[in-house]
Amino acid sequence: MASDTTKYVFAFEEGDGKDKKLLGGKGANLCEMTQIGLNVPPGFVISTAACLEYLSTPDRKLPPGLLDHVHAQMRALEEKTGKGFGDPENPLLVSVRSGSAMSMPGMMDTILNLGLNAGTLQGEIRSTGDPRFGYDAYRRFIQLFGKVALGVSDSLFDKQFEEVKKACNAKQDVDLSASDLKEVCERFLKVVEDATGRPFPEDPYQQLEIAIKAVFNSWMGKRAVDYRKQFNITPDMANGTAVNVVTMVFGNRGDDSATGVGFTRSPATGENKLYGEYLVNAQGEDVVAGIRTPKPIDRLQVEMPELAAQLDQLRDRLEGHYREVQDFEFTIERGTLYCLQTRNGKMNATAMVRTSVEMEREGLISKREALLRIQPELLEQMLFPRLDPKVKVNAVAQGLPASPGAASGVAVFDADRAEQLGKDLGQKVILVREETKPEDIHGFFASQGILTSRGGKTSHAAVVARGMGKPCVAGAEGISVDVDRREAIVGETSFKEGDVITIDGTTGKVYLREIPTVEPDFTPELSTLLGWSDEEAKLKVMANADTPDDARRALKYGAVGIGLARTERMFNDPERLPIVIEMIVAETPEQRQAALDRLLPLQRKDFKELFEVMSPNPVTIRLLDPPIHEFLPSEHVLERELAELRSLGMATRGISVLAGAMGLLHTPDKARHDIDAMRRMVDTSMVEDAIAKKEAMLKKVRALYETNPMLGHRGVRLGITFPEIYQMQIRAILEAAAECSRMGIEVHPQIKVPQVCTVQELKKVKSFVDVIHEEITQRYGHPVSFKFGTMIEVVRACMRAESLAEEAEFFSFGTNDLTQATFSFSREDAENKFLPLYNQSGILQDNPFEVLDVKGVGKLMQLAVDWGRSVKPGLHVGICGEHGGHPNSIAFCHKAGLDYVSCSGPRVPVARLAAAHAALLAQD
Numbered sequence: 001m002a003s004d005t006t007k008y009v010f011a012f013e014e015g016d017g018k019d020k021k022l023l024g025g026k027g028a029n030l031c032e033m034t035q036i037g038l039n040v041p042p043g044f045v046i047s048t049a050a051c052l053e054y055l056s057t058p059d060r061k062l063p064p065g066l067l068d069h070v071h072a073q074m075r076a077l078e079e080k081t082g083k084g085f086g087d088p089e090n091p092l093l094v095s096v097r098s099g100s101a102m103s104m105p106g107m108m109d110t111i112l113n114l115g116l117n118a119g120t121l122q123g124e125i126r127s128t129g130d131p132r133f134g135y136d137a138y139r140r141f142i143q144l145f146g147k148v149a150l151g152v153s154d155s156l157f158d159k160q161f162e163e164v165k166k167a168c169n170a171k172q173d174v175d176l177s178a179s180d181l182k183e184v185c186e187r188f189l190k191v192v193e194d195a196t197g198r199p200f201p202e203d204p205y206q207q208l209e210i211a212i213k214a215v216f217n218s219w220m221g222k223r224a225v226d227y228r229k230q231f232n233i234t235p236d237m238a239n240g241t242a243v244n245v246v247t248m249v250f251g252n253r254g255d256d257s258a259t260g261v262g263f264t265r266s267p268a269t270g271e272n273k274l275y276g277e278y279l280v281n282a283q284g285e286d287v288v289a290g291i292r293t294p295k296p297i298d299r300l301q302v303e304m305p306e307l308a309a310q311l312d313q314l315r316d317r318l319e320g321h322y323r324e325v326q327d328f329e330f331t332i333e334r335g336t337l338y339c340l341q342t343r344n345g346k347m348n349a350t351a352m353v354r355t356s357v358e359m360e361r362e363g364l365i366s367k368r369e370a371l372l373r374i375q376p377e378l379l380e381q382m383l384f385p386r387l388d389p390k391v392k393v394n395a396v397a398q399g400l401p402a403s404p405g406a407a408s409g410v411a412v413f414d415a416d417r418a419e420q421l422g423k424d425l426g427q428k429v430i431l432v433r434e435e436t437k438p439e440d441i442h443g444f445f446a447s448q449g450i451l452t453s454r455g456g457k458t459s460h461a462a463v464v465a466r467g468m469g470k471p472c473v474a475g476a477e478g479i480s481v482d483v484d485r486r487e488a489i490v491g492e493t494s495f496k497e498g499d500v501i502t503i504d505g506t507t508g509k510v511y512l513r514e515i516p517t518v519e520p521d522f523t524p525e526l527s528t529l530l531g532w533s534d535e536e537a538k539l540k541v542m543a544n545a546d547t548p549d550d551a552r553r554a555l556k557y558g559a560v561g562i563g564l565a566r567t568e569r570m571f572n573d574p575e576r577l578p579i580v581i582e583m584i585v586a587e588t589p590e591q592r593q594a595a596l597d598r599l600l601p602l603q604r605k606d607f608k609e610l611f612e613v614m615s616p617n618p619v620t621i622r623l624l625d626p627p628i629h630e631f632l633p634s635e636h637v638l639e640r641e642l643a644e645l646r647s648l649g650m651a652t653r654g655i656s657v658l659a660g661a662m663g664l665l666h667t668p669d670k671a672r673h674d675i676d677a678m679r680r681m682v683d684t685s686m687v688e689d690a691i692a693k694k695e696a697m698l699k700k701v702r703a704l705y706e707t708n709p710m711l712g713h714r715g716v717r718l719g720i721t722f723p724e725i726y727q728m729q730i731r732a733i734l735e736a737a738a739e740c741s742r743m744g745i746e747v748h749p750q751i752k753v754p755q756v757c758t759v760q761e762l763k764k765v766k767s768f769v770d771v772i773h774e775e776i777t778q779r780y781g782h783p784v785s786f787k788f789g790t791m792i793e794v795v796r797a798c799m800r801a802e803s804l805a806e807e808a809e810f811f812s813f814g815t816n817d818l819t820q821a822t823f824s825f826s827r828e829d830a831e832n833k834f835l836p837l838y839n840q841s842g843i844l845q846d847n848p849f850e851v852l853d854v855k856g857v858g859k860l861m862q863l864a865v866d867w868g869r870s871v872k873p874g875l876h877v878g879i880c881g882e883h884g885g886h887p888n889s890i891a892f893c894h895k896a897g898l899d900y901v902s903c904s905g906p907r908v909p910v911a912r913l914a915a916a917h918a919a920l921l922a923q924d
Ligand code: ADP
Pocket: 041, 094, 095, 097, 098, 110, 112, 246, 247, 248, 249, 250, 283, 284, 285, 329, 330, 331, 340, 341
C-alpha cells in the first residue's frame, strides 16, 4: 500500500485545497483559506489516507513515522505562535477536528483546548491573568476529551457538575466562580480515573495521539457507518476522515472577544447580505449548544464596528474566491478576527435560484455556472406547497410518494362524502380509500389530496392525482381502511371521518394532525433563470395536460405546447360518464352512434378550449387509449348494486300490497297518507328500469372481461374495432380547429394514435382522418392544418419505425408502456412484488419506471429515432411518458436527438433546467 515516502501530514500552507478526498472538506478549505491570505490560526491536516492505513491494520496502528511528522508540525506551530506545546510558561493549545470529503454528522466531535494539564493550566492563568477562564477551559477539555477520546459517559460529568452548582447555589454556569470551577476540574479528573482505571493523560503529546486515533476510529463508528448507508455515501465520494489540528483561539477572552457563524448570503431567501449570529465572550460550542441566545450579525456594527467591517471584507474575499455562497465560522480574540471554517452554503430552492441570478449579474459567476449549480429536481420545492419545515412531527404511516405536494384536511372515506363536505360545505378534505376507481373522480375534484392504502405509483389514484396536480400518497399499507365504519386503523391508533390528517405526496408520509404548508412562489428570479435555460437547451419542453386549467398552468410554467392530452379524462367527467356508458353498452351501431352524437359537441368544446388557451402553440391529442371497461364499475360492485335494487323492488311491491290492504285495516288517515307518499316516491317501474340498466352494464362488463387488459382491447385496436369512437374524436378535433381558425385563433392540432404496432393501423386511422378532413374543408370553406403521428410504445413499433415514419409526421415515445413491454414487467406487479428486491440486491440499479432504462429501452428509442429519420429527416420526435420530466432521462433524450420532452405541468420548470444541463454538459 502506502510507501514510506507517502506524505500524510500537510501544513495549512502546503495542502492542496482542491483535494477534498485526501484532506477532507474542512481541511482542504483551511489550507485554501490560509494560502489566499485569510487569517486562519496556524495548523495542519493529517490525511484521510493515513486514516485508511490506520484502519486497515489489524491492531489499529498509526502508519510508521506518522507521529514524527506530527511532532515536526507541532514544532512548526510553536514557532509560528511563539508558544510551546506543554510549556507551562506560555502554553500552546490546539483543537483536534475531524472532517471527511462529505459533510457528515455522526463522526467525532471536536476536542478543544488540547494540551492543558496541571502545569500548562497555571501558565494559561498567568498569561491571561484570568483564573476563571483557565479553569473553565480546563473543565471543558477534561469533559470533551473524556467523552470523545476516552469514551466516558457524559452523564458522569454532568452529575458532578450539578452537585457543585447546587452546593454553591449557582443557577447558571456563569454564576460559578474560579474556585467553584477548580472544584469541578478536580471532580472531573477523578471521574476519568474511576471510569478508565487510569489517571487523566497529562502528557500533551499523549493526549494528541489518543485524540488522533479517536478521530480515525470514529470513521467506523456506528453513527458514521449508519449515516453513510442512509445517504448512500460511497467510498468513491468520501473515504476515511482527516484530522485537523488547529491552534486554539479564544472568543471567550472578554468583551473584545466573540465567536459566531456566518452565511455570505441569506440561506432562506438568497438576499445578498451577510447573515449570521454571534456571541460576545464565548467559545464556538456555546453558539451551537444554545445555552445563550446569539445576537443577529447586524448588531456587530454597533458593538464592534471595526470588526464588522473586517467581517464584511472576509465575506467578500470568501465569495470572490469560492464564487459560491459560503457558510463559515469565525472567532474574534481580543480584537483579532480569525476564520475557522468555510464550506459551500446549503440553501433552499428559492435562495439557490436568487443567488444564481444575482451572482451572475454581479459578474461573480457565468450563466453556465449559474445554471449548473442548481440541481433541477430542487426546483420542485418551489412549485408545490410543502410542509412548514419549522414544524417537527412524526409521521404515522409511510406510503409511496405518488404525486408531490402536501395537504391537510378532514379525512373522508368515499367520494360522495368528499363532494358533500368539500364542494358543498367548502371544507378541506382528504379522500382516503383502499384504492380509487373512475367513479370516484368527483371526490378527487372536491379533495385537497388523496390517500390510498393499496396500489402503486401508476394506480388510478396516483395517475389521476398527478394529472390534477394534487398531492397523493398511495399504497400506505400500514393503514387499514374501513369504509363502512368510516374509520382507518393505523397501528395502535386510528382516525375517523372528520379527523384532520396531513399527507405529503413528496415524501409519502402521513400525519395525524394539521401541519401548516408553505405555498409555492414562482419568483421573478426563477423566470430569469428558466429563460437562460431555454437559451441553452436544445430540447423543447411541452406539458401533459388534459383540461384548460392544466393547460393554463403548463403555460405559466413555460411549456411551449401540449405533448399529450388524454381524452379519457374528458370521458370521466361525472356529467359525461353516463353518456360514455351508454355508448359502451350500446347493442347496435345506431345506438352507439346516438351516444357518440351527444359526446361530439362536448369533446369539440373541450378541444376548442384547449386550443384557445394554448394558441399559437401545438396541442397533441391522443385518441382514446384505455380499455373501455375502465369506464364501467367493476363486476363486483354491479352485482352488489343489483342485489340491493332487487330487494328494493321487493320492498316496493310490498308497499303496494300494503297500500292495497289498507282498506281491510283500521288505518288512521295519517298513516294512509304516509304510505301513499312512499308509494309515489319509489315507483316500481323506476326500480325496474334501474335493474335493467345495471343488468345491461353487468352483461357488458362480463363480455368485456379481459385477462390482461393492458395487453388487450385498447388503443388503436379499439379505434379499429369501434371506428365510430375514433371518428367522433377526429371530427371533434378538426371541427374545433376549424372553428378556432374561423375566429382568427391560430391553432396547431396534432392527432396521435396510441398503441400502434404496424403501419396498417396508422393507415386505417389516417383514412378516417382524410375523409373527415375533406368534409370539414368543404363545410368551413378552408382546410384545417394538422399533424398526424403515432405513439411509439410497443416494441414492434420501434422495429418498424421506418415504415411508420412514412405515414406519421411525428413520433411520441410512451415510455411507461414501452418500459413494460421491453422488460415484460407489469409495472403494478413489479413495483409491489419484486422490484424492491431487485434494486436492493443490485440486479437492477434503478426502478426503470422512474429512471429511464437507457441501455435497453433507450436503445430501442435510439433505433426508432434513427430509422424513422432515415425515411423522413424532419421527423419530429418527443417523449411523453413520466420519464419526460426526469433529469437523467432528459439528458438521454438530448443525446438521442429528440426534439421535445413532455411532462406534467409542475415538472415543466424542472425539465427546462434539466434540458439546459443536458445541453451544457454535452459540450464538455
Ligand atoms: P463541527 O464540524 O461540528 O462544526 P468544528 O471542528 O468546526 O466542528 O468545531 C466545533 C466548534 O469549535 C466550532 O464552533 C469551531 O469554530 C470551534 N473551534 C474549532 N477549532 C477551534 C480553534 N482552534 N479555536 C477556536 N475555536 C475552534
